[in-house]
Amino acid sequence: MSLPDAAAALLFVGVVAYAILGGADFGSGVWDLLAGDARQGAHLRSQIDRSIGPVWEANHVWLIYILVFLWTGFPTAFGAIMTTLFVPWLLVGLGIVLRGGAFAFRKFSSTVREARLHGAVFAVSSVLTPFVLGMIAGAIASGRVPAEGTGDVWSSWTGPTSWVGGLLAVMTVSFLAATFLAADADRGGRHELADTLGTNALWCGILTGPAALAATVAIELDAETLADGLHSRGLPLVGLSAAGGMASLVLLKQRRWALARLTAVVAVASIVIGWGVAQYDWMLVDELTIAEAAGARPTLIGLIIVFGFAAITAVPAMLWLFVLVNQDDWQQS
16 A cells, blocks of 8 residues: 555545534434424434534544645645636535534523524534535535646536435434434433434434435446446445445344444445545545655644654544443543
């Protein structure tokens, strides 16, 4: 493996981590939006606060990791992406800020009306942010981001692949979140809520499968390079994702929430990695390869060294945070 390939692989570690951890975080907001009025949705919103409250900011570390790694290790690609796609990135940044502020302020609202306003901002931002991130991924995958950064500021991220990418992103994070929340609720003794969330996850998973199949039509017509990769080297990972998704549905039907969470992670991680493998060795599809986009060799070496330090310092701390949050005492408090 070449040095640029190694750096790109480490960059994609962040993409996978953010898709899973940040995805489950965003998806919780989707269910918050659908929870109903203050009385109907009280138990679910309480569970969302309990589950994501300690980790929602920590999950964004992975987005920072991705952007810094891309900017430092692949500056040409970073410049092209941020120049052509500055509108969707602006929307993502706005969504993250509004979502975080609303989530925090809702707890300290002095009236029900104020709490509803903050809740609505939190929920809507939780839907729009992953949708736009999916559109950004679709823009890159369909070859609409020129290496020179001169792509159209609107049509570059509103093609067919971007729309299906946004839709699948929202459906995927909703499935992840419902599965995670069901396991947390069950461990906390809220079995009726766990059943409701598990049913939501089941139906969301059932709908996501056909949506993914329908999306392949758009990808075939609009992103030929990605489609070719999915048919060849990415196919085993697509199959693993499908197997993980089917296993999740079976486990959800059996109310085995904890195991369903693991298979859901396998399903999502596999399809995200499959996207990366199918797109290899393009950094910007049909425009810029990984080798062409890579920065100076000393910079890449420095990035890999820094990753090694982070792997033995920051990552264990994050893992310990998740261990603490997932203890029975925390969920029952």
